[in-house]
Amino acid sequence: MNDYRVPVEDLNFILFDVLRAPQQLADTPAFVDADEALMRQLLDEMGRFVSGMIAPLNRVGDETGARWQDGAVTMPPGFRDAYQAFWQAGWPALSAAPEHGGQGLPAVLDAALYESLSAANHGWTMAPGLLHGAYECLRHHGSEELKREYLEKIASGEWLATMCLTEPQAGSDLGLCATRAVPQADGSYRLSGTKIFISGGEHDLTSNIVHLVLARLPDAPPGPKGLSLFLVPKFYPDGTRSAVVCERIEEKMGLHGSPTCVMRFDEARAWLVGQAGKGLNAMFVMMNAARLHVALQGIGLLSAAWQKADAYAHERRQMRAPGARETSRIIEHPAMQRTLNTQRAWIDAGRVLAYQTALELDIARHHPDAARRQQAERWCQLTTPVLKSACTQQAFHGGSDCLQVFGGHGYVRESGIEQHVRDARVTMIYEGTNEIQAIDLLVRKVLADGGAGLCALLDGIRADLGKGALASAVAVDSDRLQVLTRQLVAAGAEDTTLAYWVADDYLRAVAMTLLGWAGARIEDATGSAADAQRWLDATGALRHWVLPEFDLRCAIIGQRLPVPPTP
Template sequence: MNAYQVPVDALNHILFNVLQAPRQLAALPAFAEADEALMRQLLDEMGKLVSGRIAPLNRVGDELGAQWHGGAVTMPPGFRDAYQAFWQAGWPALSAAPEDGGQGLPAVLDAALYESLSAANHGWTMAPGLLHGAYECLKHHGSEALKSQYLQKIATGEWLATMCLTEPHAGSDLGLCATRALPQADGTYLLNGTKIFISGGEHDLTDNIVHLVLARLPDAPPGPKGLSLFLVPKFYADGSRSAVVCERIEEKMGLHGSPTCVMRFDDARGWIVGAPGKGLNAMFVMMNAARLHVALQGIGLLSAAWQKADAYAHERKQMRAPGAKETSPSGDGPPRAASAPRGQRSRAAASVGASFIIEHPAMQRTLNTQRAWLDASRVLAYQTALELDIAKHHPDPARRQQAERWCALTTPVLKSACTHQAFHGGSDCLQVFGGHGYVREWGIEQHVRDARVAMIYEGTNEIQAIDLLVRKVLADGGAGLCALLDHACADLGSGALAAPVSACFDRLQALTRALAGACAHDATLAYWVADDYLRAVAIALLGWAGARLEAAADAAPEPQRWRAATQALGRWVLPEFDMRCAIISQRLPVAAP
């Protein structure tokens, strides 16, 4: 299949017609120059770069992969040149502050960039994917000496960064980390230990790699409160190399273009970031940024899978669809941006009277449902990116607080729901191909393999559900979530989705209050229902996004294309909400709404 094509027109419609991003950003003095014309120009250039330079490397990255030899990692052909062009053109620095070498542009543009990069080449995108989080972590917690030496290099992407958390015996439970940091007389620390699952721990894309490492000081107490954060570069300022060794790279189901490294620290000299024992505080700045990026990966991977499936469905003929008119065996479907190279074979095999796959109701349902997920997820993720900027820059403290609440509640929802749909929805897209989908030459199976890990890393989806319900919702008795829904209700409009989504909001608020009361008497209850609760919140918020899409459909270049997706959301996505609520209700001691 041909390389991914960035759907710039769709991104423009969501940003400018659905979310009216320039109007929202106009209230933020920091983005006074980020008008619609500038944003459109940037999206156009992004589309050219991603579709023309990054996407064509996806297949070679998967088939050849990153290669480890004697502690060194060589990236797939073309990866280094593409990355060097990427950072030198200023793309990693889009949302970084100008004083740090950045362009000071809104985070929503960064979101659109990384969604598109992930769709085009997930393996390649893993390399710069942690830059934003590493930048924020160092900017807020690093010493002036560290910032002067490393911050601009990270902000611009000249140097890449890693997040070294996981150890062989300590996965999600970071409190079990055993890597040690021994203080030295000169103020540095010597780190000893092994970290696993380190994306980009070693590579040849950049001249230096900055490792951010969780470790324990000699007098630190056990558990997560005893962890501190340290910076250890691959190379020091004098050109000498640190005692950080890549022992091997993992053989993985997918993401072959991204080296997942086992990193050993042997008296590796580094510097503390933030206060002793406050490592998780500093690291969570990086992890929260990474979780939104992983949600965008999910959206991008589903977009890539859908694009291939849609092209194939318009090109492949297979039996006669119910009610279809007689068609010629030589008839072609409409031109597709990503048409299949084996199309001639497909058409030659089609018999007289066959229909294009897209004419079959089952295939229309599959493709429209996945497009509904795509459209609504983009709206929700891009609004969250806008809220990040509002939380930082809005002059009204109350509006900043509202934005912080939105981001805190939607980030785990997005990470979980979007990555779940990337894998399961991507599998549905593979189904459109039939047996051809299981064959490597068509490219769809790679998206399914690559997508699976996103449900695991940066906090498994089960942990996201616990984070949402236990730490975010129940912490205030559900008041924050209910306030978010009250605010969102004002944006529902008067379309076909408005009433059912409003009903979902009402039921979710009542269920949340009932759940908060029940959990006060049964501490384990929240853990039993957390996954279902997150899904219920996700479906309700997707309904909100669908109502926004419905209201703006007339402004789209192809209104019917957008209406078909919102209709699919109402028919085949929203009904899951009632199922999730029913599962939760039957666990409550008293029947809930």
């Protein structure tokens, strides 16, 4: 099947007609030069680069894979040349600050870039995927000396970075981390331990790799509060190699083009990043950025699967569709239209939500008004776990539905779609499992402030609604979700386990409400669309076949409440 083509016109419509991104950023002096013309030009160039250079490497990355031998990892053919072209063209530095060699452009453009890269070649994109988070982590928490040595190289993408958290006994519970760092007289540390599931821990794409590692000081208390963050490069400034060894790479279900490494640190010389015992604070700057990028991976992978399935459905003839007199194309069958329109609805609405979240990140970091920054930060805190969970789950299950369009041909490698399903599965696991996202949303963010933040967000989207069919439905669901939230706050005070039983259902109910808002925004903008029916088909599918899940989730939660929620 054909390689992925970046749907630049779709991205333009969502950014400029639906979200009106330049207008949202107009009051932010940092982006005064980022007008619509510049953004459109950049998206056009991005489409050409990703479609022309990165997408054609997807299959060889899957079939050849990364290869390990004697501690060294060789990437699939073409990967290194593509990466060198990528960073030298300035793509990793889009949103980095100009003083660090970046272009100072809005993060929403970075979001569009990484969604497109993930759709085109998820395995390859894993390599630069952590650059933005590593840059922000070092920028905010690194010493001046570390910034001078590493920040510009990471910002430009000349050097790649890793995030070393997980250990054999410490997965979601990072408090079990056993890696140790011993202080030295010169202010450095000697770091020892083993980390697993380290994406890009070793490769031949760049001349250096910067590892950000969670470890425990000798006098640190047990649990997560005793963790500190350290920087260990593959090569030190004097050219000597650190005592960091890649013991092996994992044999995985998917992402064969990305080496998932077991990394051993043998008293490797390291430097503290941020304050001792505050490692998770520093790391979560990196983690939150990574979670939005994982949501974008989900959207991109579903887009890639949909693109293949839609093309096949327009070509393949099977049986007669209802009312037809001869053998029909698959796309003419209602069941296939429903499948494809439903997945497109998820892609469109997911993009609106993810790009709006990226815009809110820009506003939270750069807007001159403190109240607006706080509002933007609340949006990001609440929507990021929802996006990460909902978009990645749909990437896998929706990708499987797209495979179904092919019938038996989808199950064989030749079609190319089975790779998307395999590659998508891990997105539901890494950067915090989807179950962790649900607990984070309900327990740590909604119940923690008595539901005030979530209700304020719902008030905001309700005020933003137009007058279409979706808008009316979302207004009702928003009110119901506020009532449900208040009931959970009250019931949770009596039953401390309740939130953990219903967290997944609550996150899905929030997701349905946000998706409905996104669909309503699309409906409002279709008057300016060149192909209005294409967008209305998707919003119709959203209304008929996606959003009814809201009622199901409310009913499930209601069964566990002492007083059923108000209809």
